Amino acid sequence: MNKTYEAIIIGSGPNGLTAAIELARNGLKVLVLEKAETIGGGTRTAELTLPGFHHDYCSAVHPTGILSPYWRQLPLEKYGLKWIHPPVSIAHPLDGEEAVLMSQSIEETAANLGIDGEAWQKMLHPFLKKPHGLFEDTLGPLGIPDHPFLLVRFGLKAMLPATWLANWQFKSHRAKALLAGCAAHSFLPLDMAFSAAIGVMFAVMGHTENWPVAAGGSTYITQALAAYLEELGGEIQTNTLITDFRQLPPAKAYLFDTDPLQLSNIAANELPKSYIKRLQKFDYGPGIFKVDWALDGSIPWTDKRCLQASTVHIGGTIDEINRSEKAAWEGKHCDKPYLIVCQQSEFDSSRAPKGKHTGYAYCHVPHGSTVDMTEAIENQIQRFAPDFKDLILARHTTNTEDFKNYNPNHIGGSISGGSNNLTQLFTRPVARFDPYSTPNPRIFICSSSTPPGGGVHGMCGYHAAKSVLKQVQKQEVGSKK
Ligand SMILES: Cc1cc2nc3c(=O)[nH]c(=O)nc-3n(C[C@H](O)[C@H](O)[C@H](O)COP(=O)(O)OP(=O)(O)OC[C@H]3O[C@@H](n4cnc5c(N)ncnc54)[C@H](O)[C@@H]3O)c2cc1C
Known part of the structure; x- marks a missing residue:
C-alpha cells in the first residue's frame, strides 16, 4: 500500500461500497479494504450445497435495495444489476x-x-x-x-x-x-x-x-457497485483484515463498514476513552x-x-x-x-x-x-x-x-447491525448529532450500525460519505486560512 489515498474504507459491504462511490463521485481517491477473499459482505452468493445451486449467503430479497433513495440515482443496471x-x-x-x-x-x-x-x-x-x-x-x-x-x-x-x-x-x-x-x-x-x-x-x-431478487444472486448487487466504483477510479483490495489502525495507509478519512466493537478495538488509540466506552455498550x-x-x-x-x-x-x-x-x-x-x-x-x-x-x-x-x-x-x-x-x-x-x-460484523449472529430498540433505532452506534462521525475528525463509521440500520440499501454509507465530505471541506477551508 505505497500509493496515497484520500479516503480508506474498511469493509466492502453494500454500505462500504456505497460510501466509496459517493466519495469517488466527489473526486476523492478511495481504497476499499476487505477481509474476505470476495467482496460484498451481506450481498454474496455461493454454491453452498451442491454444484449448480447458487445460494444467497445473506441478503436475498431487496425491497430496500430497489427503493433506496441513493441507489435509484446510480446507473447500476449499466453495470449488470437486474431486479x-x-x-x-x-x-x-x-x-x-x-x-x-x-x-x-x-x-x-x-x-x-x-x-x-x-x-x-x-x-x-x-x-x-x-x-x-x-x-x-x-x-x-x-x-x-x-x-x-x-x-x-x-x-x-x-x-x-x-x-x-x-x-x-x-x-x-x-x-x-x-x-x-x-x-x-x-x-x-x-x-x-x-x-x-x-x-x-x-x-x-x-x-x-x-x-x-437480484438476477443471478445478491452478489450482482455487489458486482454492479464495485464495477461502477472502479469506473470512477476507486480501488478495492481483498484478503486484508484490519485489526490495528497502524495497518492503514495515510488518508484524510477512514470509514469503518464494521460493527462498533471492531471500531473501538482497531481505533482504540485514536478515539477518546469515553467514546470507546459508549461504542462498547452497543447492543447487538x-x-x-x-x-x-x-x-x-x-x-x-x-x-x-x-x-x-x-x-x-x-x-x-x-x-x-x-x-x-x-x-x-x-x-x-x-x-x-x-x-x-x-x-x-x-x-x-x-x-x-x-x-x-x-x-x-x-x-x-x-x-x-x-x-x-x-x-x-x-x-x-x-x-x-x-x-x-x-x-x-x-x-x-x-x-x-x-x-x-x-463476517466479523455479525456479533452473536446479529445480521442487521445491532438491536433496533428504542435507543438504537435512530441514534446508532451512539447518540450524536452526526452519528457517522466520531470525536476524531478523520474517523467515521458507515455500516448498518448507523442510521437507518440493517438492509441492503447503501443509505448508511451514503450519509457517512456526506459527513466525510463536509469534514474534508472544513479542513480545506481551514488550511487556506
Ligand atoms: C442471513 C442474512 C439475511 C439477510 N437478508 C436480507 C435481505 O433479504 N434483504 C436485505 O435488504 N438485507 C438482508 N440482510 C441484511 C444485510 O445483508 C445487511 O444489513 C447489509 O449487508 C449490511 O451492509 P454493511 O455494508 O453495513 O455491512 P456488511 O454487509 O456486513 O459488510 C461488511 C464487510 O466488511 C468486512 N469487514 C468487517 N470487518 C472487517 C475488518 N476488520 N477488516 C476488513 N474487512 C472487514 C466484512 O467481511 C464484510 O465484507 C441479511 C443479512 C444476513 C446476514
Missing part, C-alpha cells in the same frame, strides 16, 4: 385456510384480508401518496424532514408496539398476521414500542414495488440460524399461490409470532419459530439446475446461540407444505458462530 419482480411480495400461510398474499396492488391485497381489507388500505394510503418522500425522510439520520406531516403520521403508527397497532386497526387474524410477519423483521418482540415501524415500512414498500440483539437447501422441486405449499411470492412468512398468527420473537429476545429457543423463507429460484432460473430449486430460511435465536434449529425450521415449513422434507437433496446450515466467522 426480478415476483408477482407477489409476501405469502403468509395460515393453518386450515388460504394464505394471505401481499402484492403491489393494495386493492388485490385488501381483497384477501376479508373484513379488514378497507382498514389495511386506510392504514397505508396516506403513505402511498408519496412513498419516495417517506423513504427519503426515514432512511437516514434524524434531521429536518422534507415531508414533516407525512413523517409525523408515520411516526404515530411506527412508535407503537405492532400488537397494539394490529389490535387498533384490524378485527381479523389475517390482517394482524400479515402485519406481524412484516414487523418481526425488526427482531423485536411485537409488544415492544417501535416494533410496528418496520412492519408499516415494509408494507408501504411492498405496495410501492413487489419485493425483488438476537442472532439467526439459517438453512439453505438444494431441493428436488418447488416447495409443495398447501396453498400453491405461496409460490408466487419472493418471501414467505411462516409463523401463523400474531400471537404465535410474538411468542417466537419474545423467546429469542429473552434468550430462549422456540420450537415453532417465526421464519423468513425466500424462493429466489422460482423467479430466477439461473439459481438452480433445470427442475430443481434453492430453498432459504432463517429464524431468530438468542444472541450467540449455537443450538441447531434445523428440525424446528423444517417442521415449520412442513406444517404449511407437507412433503417438503422429501424434496431435500442437500442442506447447509449456519449458526451464529458461523456467521461471525464469515
